[in-house]
Amino acid sequence: MTDQQLRQRIHQAMDNRLSGVERDPFLEKKAKAWGDKRKEKSRRPSLRVIIAVVIALLSILGVGYTAMYHWNLKEYLLSSGYQLPQDFESGFDQDLTQEFMGFRFHIRDAYMNGDTAAALVEISRLDNAPGVFLYYHTDFIEMNKSIRMLHADYPEDITVGEYIEKTGLPVFVANSTLRQKDRLTRGSGDFWMEGERMMVYYTTTEDLRPAHGEITLDWEVNVRDEQGKWHTAVEQITLPAPDAQAQSLVLDEMLPLEDMMLQMKAMQIADNPLGLDIRMEYVLVEEKPGDKERASQYRFQAVDPDTYGVLPDISGNTFFIPWQNPNTGITEFTWDLCIDPQAVKGERLQLQLLPREAEKGDPSAPTLWIDLK
Amino acid sequence: MEESRSAENFADDFFSRLVECHQLPLRRMCCVWLRDRDLAEDAVQETFFKAWKGAPSFRGECSEKTWLMRIAVNVCRDMRRSAWHRHVDGRTPIDQMPEAAVPFQERDDTLIRALCRLPQKQREAVLLYFYQDMTLQEIGDALGRSPSAISRRIEGAKKALRRHLKGEDEND
Numbered sequence: 158m159t160d161q162q163l164r165q166r167i168h169q170a171m172d173n174r175l176s177g178v179e180r181d182p183f184l185e186k187k188a189k190a191w192g193d194k195r196k197e198k199s200r201r202p203s204l205r206v207i208i209a210v211v212i213a214l215l216s217i218l219g220v221g222y223t224a225m226y227h228w229n230l231k232e233y234l235l236s237s238g239y240q241l242p243q244d245f246e247s248g249f250d251q252d253l254t255q256e257f258m259g260f261r262f263h264i265r266d267a268y269m270n271g272d273t274a275a276a277l278v279e280i281s282r283l284d285n286a287p288g289v290f291l292y293y294h295t296d297f298i299e300m301n302k303s304i305r306m307l308h309a310d311y312p313e314d315i316t317v318g319e320y321i322e323k324t325g326l327p328v329f330v331a332n333s334t335l336r337q338k339d340r341l342t343r344g345s346g347d348f349w350m351e352g353e354r355m356m357v358y359y360t361t362t363e364d365l366r367p368a369h370g371e372i373t374l375d376w377e378v379n380v381r382d383e384q385g386k387w388h389t390a391v392e393q394i395t396l397p398a399p400d401a402q403a404q405s406l407v408l409d410e411m412l413p414l415e416d417m418m419l420q421m422k423a424m425q426i427a428d429n430p431l432g433l434d435i436r437m438e439y440v441l442v443e444e445k446p447g448d449k450e451r452a453s454q455y456r457f458q459a460v461d462p463d464t465y466g467v468l469p470d471i472s473g474n475t476f477f478i479p480w481q482n483p484n485t486g487i488t489e490f491t492w493d494l495c496i497d498p499q500a501v502k503g504e505r506l507q508l509q510l511l512p513r514e515a516e517k518g519d520p521s522a523p524t525l526w527i528d529l530k
Numbered sequence: 531m532e533e534s535r536s537a538e539n540f541a542d543d544f545f546s547r548l549v550e551c552h553q554l555p556l557r558r559m560c561c562v563w564l565r566d567r568d569l570a571e572d573a574v575q576e577t578f579f580k581a582w583k584g585a586p587s588f589r590g591e592c593s594e595k596t597w598l599m600r601i602a603v604n605v606c607r608d609m610r611r612s613a614w615h616r617h618v619d620g621r622t623p624i625d626q627m628p629e630a631a632v633p634f635q636e637r638d639d640t641l642i643r644a645l646c647r648l649p650q651k652q653r654e655a656v657l658l659y660f661y662q663d664m665t666l667q668e669i670g671d672a673l674g675r676s677p678s679a680i681s682r683r684i685e686g687a688k689k690a691l692r693r694h695l696k697g698e699d700e701n702d
Binding site for chain 1: 545546549553554555557558559561562567570574575578579581582629630631632633634635637638639641642645656657660661663688691692695
């Protein structure tokens with residue numbers, strides 16, 4: 158195949174196979190609004206920034222700061238924007254370690270929240286020698302902010318390559334995953350370095366099925382060798398897992414929104430250790446051009462029925478994208494919300510569809526009442 | 531005052547044109563780069579936000595496409611290593627490609643999957659070269675590498691793609 162033929166093939170494949178990816182007529186507006194939102198947000202220093210400043214001050218004072226980074230899950234989640242219930246503890250007290258390919262993997266902390274397992278896994282070399290640890294290929298990873306925090310004398314835009322060149326440290330690529338046998342699961346990850354001798358890898362796995370108060374998982378550790386080949390070792394672990402109290406409701410309620418009509422499809426409520434998890438699914442009825450974008454400007458919020466104050470979303474997670482089902486052409490919306498159950502007054506929960514930035518409820522807004530009994 | 535107003539207008543016009551001309555190919559490319567539609571949506575928005583912010587200072591030292599692609603590459607790389615990079619299995623490609631809106635041939639799907647399987651560096655270079663029709667020099671400028679390094683990446687990618695597509699071509 159010549160270059161010209163390959164070029165034609167790639168154009169054709171990208172434009173046909175990915176024809177479902179369409180132009181967004183509101184992108185220009187959204188990109189500008191995104192910027193405004195980011196500007197507002199950036200005025201408030203994040204907890205990570207505050208911690209970095211404290212660490213920098215302590216290091217000036219000659220105080221060791223590695224211990225400050227010894228986050229457990231509670232501290233990590235708080236640093237990531239979660240507003241945890243005051244009594245939240247992961248309750249993990251097992252000493253789980255695997256040694257593999259010259260590395261030590263140690264589960265520092267783990268917990269189950271409903272159908273999701275989260276773990277902090279320490280990865281270090283058996284000889285405890287220093288290195289730069291990464292969870293994936295080095296090719297595309299830029300310098301991790303946490304590494305920068307530990308080395309405040311390096312400029313902000315330093316890349317891994319430059320950092321390695323400056324320090325002369327060897328690079329290691331390793332990670333860790335939790336799985337449940339025979340289940341297809343999804344998850345997420347994050348990592349940071351604690352000094353130059355340890356990486357901590359945060360991993361979550363969703364869609365798990367605990368039973369009888371516990372869950373047995375395959376704890377998989379992966380190491381990439383110098384030739385780029387991955388090696389894996391697996392050990393079974395058991396975590397305490399309160400049975401999920403998930404309640405699924407099929408709703409067939411229509412909610413008017415501006416001149417649009419939304420049809421509620423389903424709702425799932427689970428009383429998990431982190432809070433009351435609520436997932437809502439709804440679709441647009443007889444969608445017109447631009448409706449998807451307009452409806453996306455609204456989100457469900459839990460609202461105090463007396464004061465109309467908005468109950469905070471514990472997870473701080475407002476990430477959401479509507480999805481157009483290619484088979485039906487209907488736009489489907491899914492919202493996840495996690496609230497502190499103690500903030501709910503009585504046994505009924507008021508959910509309102511409000512503009513994304515709304516800080517107060519609105520008696521005239523589309524409303525759902527959920528019976529929590 | 532008049533001068534600053536016209537500079538603002540210029541930046542606005544420049545940005546509108548940028549969005550109009552480049553958003554669709556960029557959106558599709560980010561899907562393959564990130565192998566995740568949701569992340570790609572976010573990456574495109576972030577890229578254009580950065581472009582809008584940087585538009586007034588764009589001095590035309592490189593083409594606007596090179597400049598935009600440089601931003602996009604950095605955004606995508608950043609997202610790959612960011613906290614919430616979703617994965618089913620960190621070692622295998624994530625096939626979360628969006629459904630097609632028009633009929634496509636099986637070989638289109640095969641090729642997209644083959645592109646997704648390329649190592650990240652090769653995937654970036656090959657899409658910029660064959661899909662964005664950029665020159666080696668322009669890609670080098672966007673990725674901060676020499677044209678010869680880019681050429682090596684593309685050669686490596688071509689070999690891998692031909693290997694993947696060989697069986698299919700024999701069947702044709």
